Amino acid sequence: MVLYEWVLWAHIVSIFGFLAAHGGSSLAVFRIRMTKEPESLRALLGLSRLSVVLSYVFILLVLATGVTLGFLGGFWGRYWIWTAIVVAFIMMGLMYSLGTARFNLLRKAAGLEYYENRKKQQPGQVADASELDRLVTNVRPYEISAVGVVGILVIAWLMVFKPF
Numbered sequence: 001m002v003l004y005e006w007v008l009w010a011h012i013v014s015i016f017g018f019l020a021a022h023g024g025s026s027l028a029v030f031r032i033r034m035t036k037e038p039e040s041l042r043a044l045l046g047l048s049r050l051s052v053v054l055s056y057v058f059i060l061l062v063l064a065t066g067v068t069l070g071f072l073g074g075f076w077g078r079y080w081i082w083t084a085i086v087v088a089f090i091m092m093g094l095m096y097s098l099g100t101a102r103f104n105l106l107r108k109a110a111g112l113e114y115y116e117n118r119k120k121q122q123p124g125q126v127a128d129a130s131e132l133d134r135l136v137t138n139v140r141p142y143e144i145s146a147v148g149v150v151g152i153l154v155i156a157w158l159m160v161f162k163p164f
Contacts, residue, residue, distance in 0.1 A: 002042045002137075003072060004069070004072045004073060005159075006008075006134065007068050007072060008065075009071060010061070010065045011065035011066055011069055012063055013064045014058050014061035015062055017058040017061070018055050018058035018059050018060075018061075018062055019093060019152075020074075021050070021051055021054040021055040021058055022052070022055040022148075023138055024047050024048065024050070024051030024054075025047070025048040025049075025055070025073075026141075026144075026148070027049040027097070027117050028044045028045070028047050029139060029144060029145075030046050030049070030141045031044055032045070032048075032106070032135060032136055032139050033137070033139055033141060035136060036129070036133065036136075036147065038110055038111065038126050039134065040094055040111050041106070041110050041136070042111070042112055044112055045103065045106060045107055046112070046145065048103065049107075049144040052131035056123075066084075072154050075162075078162065078164065080158045080159075080161075080162045080163055080164055081158075081164055082105060082156055083164075084154075084158040084159060085154045086160070087151055087155055088151065088155060090151070091147055091148065091151030091155075093151075095144055095147050095148055098125060098140060098144045098147065099144050100141075102135070102138055102139055102140070103139075104136055106132075106135045106136065106139070108121070108124065108127075109126070109127035109131055109132055109135050110126060110127075110132065111123045111125060111126040111127075137157045147158055
């Protein structure tokens with residue numbers, strides 16, 4: 001079982017890497033709500049973007065090592081692993097829908113690169129202060145964080161206790 005233990009170790013380290021990388025974006029979401037100056041807003045949005053991109057690398061490692069553990073441990077016939085996968089995709093979908101569209105509008109208004117119809121757009125003019133304030137107020141850090149925390153706790157419970 002030495003291979004299983006090494007892959008489990010890699011899985012856990014990948015989870016820590018994901019949480020650390022994504023932490024920058026998580027903290028930026030809370031700080032953005034208190035930011036009024038366009039320069040500070042751009043810096044926080046840049047940090048958030050970099051953090052999310054780095055976290056994608058780790059989430060791929062989490063998925064790859066998790067799938068490998070499923071085969072090495074013979075877990076694919078158990079419902080808990082499928083439930084964990086479903087919870088992970090629901091969590092990612094909810095966090096994407098709660099955050100991405102709002103942040104994309106905010107990036108556009110702050111004069112940063114943004115995406116429209118899945119195509120990268122060049123920065124434009126910075127929106128006026130009232131529009132920036134409206135978009136900043138529309139960011140929902142508590143909702144996004146609640147989805148992530150609850151999802152991670154459910155997945156951890158499933159992985160540790162393997163209830164079904």
